[in-house]
Amino acid sequence: xxxxxxxxxxxxxxxxxxxxxxxxxxxxxxxxxxxxxxxxxxxxxxxxxxxxxxxxxxxxxxxxxxxxxxxxxxxxxxxxxxxxxxxxxxxxxxxxxxxxxxxxxxxxxxxxxxxxxxxxxxxxxxxxxxxxxxxxxxxxxxxxxxxxxxxxxxxxxxxxxxxxxxxxxxxxxxxxxxxxxxxxxxxxxxxx
Numbered sequence: 495x496x497x498x499x500x501x502x503x504x505x506x507x508x509x510x511x512x513x514x515x516x517x518x519x520x521x522x523x524x525x526x527x528x529x530x531x532x533x534x535x536x537x538x539x540x541x542x543x544x545x546x547x548x549x550x551x552x553x554x555x556x557x558x559x560x561x562x563x564x565x566x567x568x569x570x571x572x573x574x575x576x577x578x579x580x581x582x583x584x585x586x587x588x589x590x591x592x593x594x595x596x597x598x599x600x601x602x603x604x605x606x607x608x609x610x611x612x613x614x615x616x617x618x619x620x621x622x623x624x625x626x627x628x629x630x631x632x633x634x635x636x637x638x639x640x641x642x643x644x645x646x647x648x649x650x651x652x653x654x655x656x657x658x659x660x661x662x663x664x665x666x667x668x669x670x671x672x673x674x675x676x677x678x679x680x681x682x683x684x685x686x
Contacts, residue, residue, distance in 0.1 A: 548594065554605065555593035558635065560585065566642075566679035567604065567626060568633030601626065603641045605633040624672035634676055642680075646673035 608631025
């Protein structure tokens, strides 16, 4: 008896469907048959997206460099940039140059400048906020305070549960400690 499962030169389509998490076998077949190759990339759209990202990145860097915004992380290396921006002949041009030299990725709880260079955590910080607290590629500013307050409150709730195991409690305490560190740093830097 012959196996009736769909086969492609890439392998069994059912296995590929499961591997890639496609909703239907039709989608897997579409990709296996080269359907996605029929479309050319939209160069104009990509240029517009890139320009918008550069503009937004420059706006964020302006806020970080041209102010005394308190930082829980990132102040070490931004301090030198801040002083050079304030004494620059053309600060807008200098900020644009600085912001063009990095890739700023938002995680929701911080800004990350390490992922694009293949340095740092490799993007794991998106899921593990506490990794950013001591990371040399992270920037945690006042705009992130509400998120860290939420993280702190969640961990306090978790620690109040009576059905957590020892490892769960240890992890919740670690994350709580990191959140409180961030909030203390934001307060301390605001008071200076």
